[in-house]
Amino acid sequence: MSTNVTRDTFDQVMVPNYAPAGFIPVKAAGSRVWDQQGREFIDFAGGIAVNSLGHCHPELVATLTEQANKVWHLSNVFTNEPALELATLLTETTFAERVFLCNSGAEANEAAFKLARKYAADHYGADKHEIISCTNSFHGRTVFTVNVGGQPKYTEGFGPNPAGITHVPFNDIDALKAAISDKTCAVVIEPVQGEGGVLPATQAYLDAARELCNQHNALLVFDEVQTGVGRTGSLYAYQEYNVTPDILSSAKGLGGGFPVGAILTTSEIAKSFGVGTHGTTYGGNPLASAVAKKVIEIVSRPEVLAGVRAKHQRFVDGLNAINAKYNVFKEIRGMGLLIGAVVSDEFAGRAREFLKAAEAHQLMVLVAGLSVVRFAPSLVIEDKDIDEGLARFDAAIAELVAANRT
Structure with a gap:
C-alpha cells in the first residue's frame, strides 16, 4: 500500500484544528478498515454516525457508479x-x-x-425571533449554529455572538416553561444529545416541548443530524417518541458516507423560503441525492430497523459484561446504535484514553465530551464484528486498568 504520505504529513500541511489518530486508513469494507501498514481495524465509530451502511456497501457503490456516468452537478439553476x-x-x-x-x-x-x-417574521413580526436551545447541545460549526449549540467552548474567539439565543437544561420541563414566551420563534432539541454525551430526551420532555410550542406559536425543531436515518431503530427518532416537529434537520447517515444534508418541513412553513431567500450551490447534487435515496430505501427495510434494535442489545450486554469485570463505567445509555458509556469517577474527564487504548488494539471508537465513550457503528454491522470488537475493547480496557491501578 502507498505510504507517500504519513500521519506526520498532516502536521506539516493541514490546518491544526484536528488531532487525528496515529494511523491512516486506506481501504475499508463493511465494518473492517485497513491502514497503510495493512493492519485490520474494526470500526465502531462509523465516521461519527455517518457510515450508516458501513464501508463500500455494494448497493451504494453501484448507485454512485451509475450516477457518476450520467451527471455530476447542475446547480439549482436547474433541477435533476x-x-x-x-x-x-x-x-x-x-x-x-x-x-x-x-x-x-x-x-x-x-x-x-x-x-x-x-416564518416567525412573516407571520408575527420581527420581535418574534428568539431561539431556545439546550445546554450541552451541538448543532454545527457555523457562527449561527455554534451559538445555538449549548457548548460555550465552541464560540470562544468568534464573537460578537448573534443575539436572541437562550439555553436551558436538557430534559428540564420547568426550565423550558420559564424560558419560552410569545417572542420565541423556535425551540431546538436533539432527541438524543450526541456530542453532549449520548443522552436521550425523556418522553415527557418532548411531549411538553411540543405542547409549549403550540401554546406560544413557536416552531419545534428537531436536530436529527446524528439520530436520523435508522440510528435509533426508527427511520427518524421523532417516530420513536411519536412527537412530530415542525422542522427536522438530517445529514450524517443520510448519505452513508457521501456528504449530504436536508431539512424536512411542512408546505405552510416552507412558503417562507421563497425564491432567492436561501440557497446552496451544491445542495441537491445528483451524486449525493442518488446515494441518499438508496440509503433511505435500504435503511427503511424492516429487517434493517429490527436489526438495529437487536444489535443495540448485543452491544449493551457486551459492554455490561466488560464493566462487570473492570468497573470502569457508571452508565450505559443511548438508543439503537448510538450508545454512550459514561466512565466512572476514577476516569472522569479521561474518555479519550479509552479511545487511544482501543486504537492500540485495532478498534475504532469515539468520545462524546470528556467522560463518555461513544459507539456509532454501521447499522448493518455483523454480529461477529460486534463480538470481535468488544473482545478488543475488553483487552484495551484490561490494559488501561492495569496501568491505572498499579
Whole structure:
C-alpha cells in the first residue's frame, strides 16, 4: 500500500484544528478498515454516525457508479431527477411535505434556524425571533449554529455572538416553561444529545416541548443530524417518541458516507423560503441525492430497523459484561446504535484514553465530551464484528486498568 504520505504529513500541511489518530486508513469494507501498514481495524465509530451502511456497501457503490456516468452537478439553476426522487421518498416516509437539500448537518441546521426566524417574521413580526436551545447541545460549526449549540467552548474567539439565543437544561420541563414566551420563534432539541454525551430526551420532555410550542406559536425543531436515518431503530427518532416537529434537520447517515444534508418541513412553513431567500450551490447534487435515496430505501427495510434494535442489545450486554469485570463505567445509555458509556469517577474527564487504548488494539471508537465513550457503528454491522470488537475493547480496557491501578 502507498505510504507517500504519513500521519506526520498532516502536521506539516493541514490546518491544526484536528488531532487525528496515529494511523491512516486506506481501504475499508463493511465494518473492517485497513491502514497503510495493512493492519485490520474494526470500526465502531462509523465516521461519527455517518457510515450508516458501513464501508463500500455494494448497493451504494453501484448507485454512485451509475450516477457518476450520467451527471455530476447542475446547480439549482436547474433541477435533476435524483434530487426530486430523494425529496419524494423523504416526504413519503416522514411527516414532511417539503424538503430542502444541502451538504452537511451544519448547513441543514443553519437553514432550519433561518427558516424558523423567517416564518416567525412573516407571520408575527420581527420581535418574534428568539431561539431556545439546550445546554450541552451541538448543532454545527457555523457562527449561527455554534451559538445555538449549548457548548460555550465552541464560540470562544468568534464573537460578537448573534443575539436572541437562550439555553436551558436538557430534559428540564420547568426550565423550558420559564424560558419560552410569545417572542420565541423556535425551540431546538436533539432527541438524543450526541456530542453532549449520548443522552436521550425523556418522553415527557418532548411531549411538553411540543405542547409549549403550540401554546406560544413557536416552531419545534428537531436536530436529527446524528439520530436520523435508522440510528435509533426508527427511520427518524421523532417516530420513536411519536412527537412530530415542525422542522427536522438530517445529514450524517443520510448519505452513508457521501456528504449530504436536508431539512424536512411542512408546505405552510416552507412558503417562507421563497425564491432567492436561501440557497446552496451544491445542495441537491445528483451524486449525493442518488446515494441518499438508496440509503433511505435500504435503511427503511424492516429487517434493517429490527436489526438495529437487536444489535443495540448485543452491544449493551457486551459492554455490561466488560464493566462487570473492570468497573470502569457508571452508565450505559443511548438508543439503537448510538450508545454512550459514561466512565466512572476514577476516569472522569479521561474518555479519550479509552479511545487511544482501543486504537492500540485495532478498534475504532469515539468520545462524546470528556467522560463518555461513544459507539456509532454501521447499522448493518455483523454480529461477529460486534463480538470481535468488544473482545478488543475488553483487552484495551484490561490494559488501561492495569496501568491505572498499579
